[in-house]
Structures are given as structure tokens and as C-alpha cells.
Amino acid sequence: MRRTITATVNNTTGVMNRITGLFARRHFNIESITVGMTENPEVSRMTFVVNVSDQRGLDQVIKQLNKQVDVLKVRDITDEAIVARELAMIKVMTVSGQRGEISDLIAPFRATVIDVGRESVTIQVTGDTPKVEALIDLLRPYGIKEMARTGITAFQRATKKSSDQTRYSIIN
């Protein structure tokens, strides 16, 4: 099962190394990892998307993370009301006539064209994983030349509403 875990960690040198090393040596399967500063310069926030086979595997990931001295707090937020976002940059092959078509296509995703070349345009999109993947699927027929994704970073929502509700729009 795929779980989203956040951890606040001391912003010290080598902390990333400690965490990724831990995942590697314990054979934890990790899909994405993001790290960045928080409102407190001494603390960084990491978001992992991990793939575990069962609850015990998940417990181990959380417990082993907690064991690290530089890890302050670990939380599995998958089942909580969260906002989760990633950013993707997608370089799509275009011939001159297609640019307008692509602009129309990405508009509902609130994606933007951030670079235009003679044979390609680069699109930037932000959103949760399904949205990003939906856009990628739509762009694929044009030919994706290059793509870079940041991986998920996530937050709990201020108001606790269940995240199970079906959302009817892919724009959120």
C-alpha cells in the first residue's frame, strides 16, 4: 500500500543521508521524497511516499524513522485530511501549429507554459498526484521529451474534513 509520511527533522548536514541510508539498508520501498525548509530555520520538513506490503511494514518505517536522533516527529498522514502537492515540468514536442492546442489543453489544469523553444514547450503544473498524472497522460500523445517531478509535499488541513469525499473537479 502507498502511504504518505511526513517528518520534521533537524536541519543539520547529513540528515538527508541518514534518512535515505535508513530506507536503503532496511529495504524500504520509497516512491518519492521531498525536503525543504519550514517556518523554523533549524527544522526541515520531509515528505515521503512509501510503498509497504502491510501494517507491520508501515510500523517499521515509522519506528525506524523515529529512532533517528535528528528526526523530531513522524506522522503517517495518508488517512487524514491533507493537502498534497507536487510540481512537474514537462517538455513537450510541438510543431508550430500545435502550440495553441496545447495551451487550450493545459488551461483547465491551471498549468502554465514557462519556456518555449523552436520544437518544444515546457509546461509547469502543480497539484496532487492524480491531477499531475492526468495532465501527463493528455500530453503524452504529443511526445514528452523530458520530464521532472518534485515528488509530493504535504500538509494537514486546518479544518478536519474527511478526504474520502469524491471530488468532481480535477482542479483543486
Added chain:
Amino acid sequence: MNTRVREVKGRELKDENQEMSGSSMLIQALARENVDTIFGYPGGAILPTYDEIYRTGIRHILSRHEQGAIHAAEGYARVSGKPGVCVVTSGPGATNVVTGIADAMIDSLPLVVVTGQVATSVIGTDAFQEADILGITMPITKHNFQARTVEDLPRIIREAFHIATTGRPGPVVIDLPKDVSIASGMFHYDDEPDLPGYQPTYTPNKLQIRKLAEAVTKAKRPVILSGAGILHAGASPELLEFVEQQQIPVASTLLGLGGFPGTHELALGMAGMHGTYAANMALHEADLLINIGARFDDRVTGNLEHFAPQATVAHIDVDPAEIGKIIETHIPVVGDAKEALRLLNEVNPKPGESVRWRMKVDEWQQEFPLWYKEGSEYIKPQKLTELVYEKTNGEAIITTDVGQHQMWAAQYYKFDHPNAWVTSGGLGTMGFGFPAAIGAQFAEPDRQVVAILGDAGFQMTMQELSILQELNLPVKVLLVNNASLGMVRQWQQLFYEERYSNSLFPIQPDFVKMAEAYDIKGYKITDENEVAGVLEEAFNYNGPVLIDCRVHEEENVYPMIAPGQGHHQMEGVKP
């Protein structure tokens, strides 16, 4: 102890809040942590610290190889319960202690290892004797630090000792660049380290204790698996009280031996691959398994599919990550073993109806005791171990390497007291036992320390005979010499159709001559009738002795759970 080492003299505690060098801070901090002995080896990057050691006269034991120093620190820590301190230089000095750090990590021994490092200005430039010891030791330390400024150093040392000795103990590395040890800064030594990410749980949840108490009352076939956590927590008295109150039989892990008296009628001995039949069958048939401070190592559990199939599993451990790691646990208790047992004794649950279970366990013990064939012309290693037990009245501190001799020592030396058994369990490190005995002797100068070693393992760290000679340490080295890598040979015999690939030593040194080269008394025994006499002579002699005891070369360790088998599938349970 008759040592020629300089006594700890002239070691003055300097006042806090004064300017001093990084190396001076280190020695001052060690004094405040009540460190009385450092094991180490000097070198370029750690020179400033060694100058401080020279000037303050703090006791430093000079090994002849860094691996010897770190294993000695481990032996010291295992016996004293205090952190072992090891100081080495950068690069090769640091990489030479890696095995010992990994060994201490997996066996939860508190160590503080200070490694010299090249100056901060050249770190990352492949400077002379530079190695990324922070990166190398990250996966095998509880935590590690690099002191980048001298101002950070006191805090780092304080935190290192705190982390190494609290919660589940473990090794901590402090990487000390040369310029930081020379630079001068203000020395503060705060008592309370501020580590929000490190808050070990000592007091267990009362609700879980009550659940466990209820399970004890309900159980008809309870068994305790006693691990090294009992020793680290100093929980032996509480365990004894609990066991006698509840009349629950106790199986021990290899490292847990001595946590519960080995001669007690409820002691089943060691469980696992070469454990006793009674211990393994009790685990297999139990309806309640209470694991206290053990980590369900694969050498204990055998095939997990067959492990304790009918048992409700309770697990008391100070490290929450151990609970549920290997075995699904029904009653998890996170906390210190001593505290948990104290609370459990306070609740004092009504013992379950387990009279028939006790009878069954007794029957296993009587029907399937440990056995070996006597009366051949060769010395039986099992007999040898029994004689060591007899001649030391079971009161010696025993250290071993890994392998056959280790299993025989675990089987036949009935440890009645905690912290007298020093062995490399999790990592299974050859060359551990001899230097560990040296460290143990420093922790307990007045006790008999016997290093029971294989001839192969001894040859990995035997250069430390120099320490015995130099300090006239009364360590007794007993080589269980089968001229082979006994356990490897045994597996090749059993599982590789007797293809003894590189496990038999065609040539050996004359160990007696070698001892004599170090001015150490040496004996060689080939006849079983001589064993008792030589042991007695050796144990009565106040100085180092090496005994080369030629044992039966084809002796195997039994009983045995073959790899992939369960506890109920033991082989060699009877002659």
C-alpha cells in the same frame, strides 16, 4: 591488579567557563563523565588529543591494533555497564574500528568512539589519512557527530555520552577534526542535553502491564525468553522475583545468559540453534511467550513459520522498533525491563494453572539434557568447558569469539550472575574475545577473566598479547584448539558433503613459544587427564597465562536446529 600502568594522577578538573583547546575540552569532559580508562591508538590527526592524554595522565591502554582497542572498550562496557571509550586517529585508524562499532551496535553496547579527522579546511579533498568516517559509520552507530567548531564540542560530547548510555545503549562516534582539537574556545558542560528527537521511554504503559498480568493468569503454558535487555536494565533481581512468584520457566538468548541464574530449577538454558531441547520445546509449545529484552534474532527463532505457533506473544523492550519487527506481537510493552518487571511484580498477578506444563518441561529437561560422548583419547571441548566452570566455581568472567567454542561455553558454563558473559552475538565477530577479555579485566580488576577462544579467532587479534605482557594483566587465554574453523567445518560436513573448503589449518604457530615470546606463561595440553591440573595452576597464578588445549578436531556442536527448521525439529538431541 598488578599493572605497570601510570596511575591516574594529576588529572585536575578545570573550572568550567574558561578558554581551552578542543582536545583539552575532550579530556575534561571525559573526566566529568567518570571515564577512568581510554582504549586507543594514536596517529597524526589525533595528536593534539594524545598530547592532552600525556599531560593529564588519564589512563590510556595502548592496543597494538585499533580493532583490539575497540573490542577492549566493548568488553569493558559489557562488564562494567559504563560506556567504553575508544580514541583512534583518522583514516585507517578509524576504519580499523568499524568492525567493533558494528559489533557494539548489534549487541547494544554503550561506546563513545572518538576518531581523529583531517583539518576542516581539507575535508573532502582526499587529504592524507582522510576517510569519510561519518558516512561509513552512519548505518552502524546509534548516532554520530562531526565537531565542526570548537564551540560545539562540549555539547557534542555530552550528547554522545547521553545517547550511548540511555534507552537502548549503542555506539556513538565523534569525528574530531585536527584543527578543532587545537582551536580554543569556551568550555561549558551542561548537564541536561537538549535532544527533542531523542526521548527514550522508560516507564511502560500501565494498561499494557495489566494486560500482560491478565495473560499470565490465563496462561497454562507460559515461558519467558530472557534477553540482554535484562542485563542492560539491571533487571535480574526483578526477573528472579517475577519468575519465582509465577513459576514460569526461563529460556535465555545467547546474550541474555546470566540475566537469570543458570543453575536455577526454572532455568532452561539457552534457546535457539544450539540451545537446549527443553528451552526450544518450551518456546514451541507455549501458549504465552514473554520476551523481555530480546530481539527475536534468527538464531533464536529458527524458521519463523514454526516459531511459537500457539503463543500469545508479549514483548517488553525499551526500543519500540524491536516490537513487531520480526514476530507479530499481541501485548507490546515499550519500556525499561526493570521498570516493567517492577510494575508487574507490583500487580502480582495470580499465577496460571500450569502444574502440568511444569511437569512436561521438567520431563524435557531430564529426558533430553545436553550430552557429549566421553572417554575417547581426545580432549572433549565440552568437558574442557565444564572443567573451566568447575575450577572457577562458576564465578569467572568468560569472553569468547564466535563459533563452536562459543556455543560450548554458552551451553556448559552456567552463569548465575549478570555481566560475566562477554561474547559477540549479533555480529559474530572472530577476534573479539581476546581483546574483550582485556577490557573486562580493566572493568573488574579483581575477578578472574577467562578468554575461551578458538585457535582461528585468536589469530585475528593475538597481537594484543603485548598488553598482557606490558601490564601483567592476569587474563587467562584458553585456546580450544581444533586446528580448524570449527563451525565452518561443521557446516561443511553437514551441508556441503564434507568439502572442507579452507576451513582446516594445515599449519599453526607454536602457541606456547609465542606466549613465551611475550614473556607469558604458556601451556600445551593434549591429554584430558592433564586439563584439570593445568587449569588449576593457571587460575592460581597471578599473571597472564595462555593454554593451548588440543581438542577433538571433529567434534560438532549439538543439539542443533538446521537452517530452515523449526524449534520442534532439533537434531542430535540424544547420543
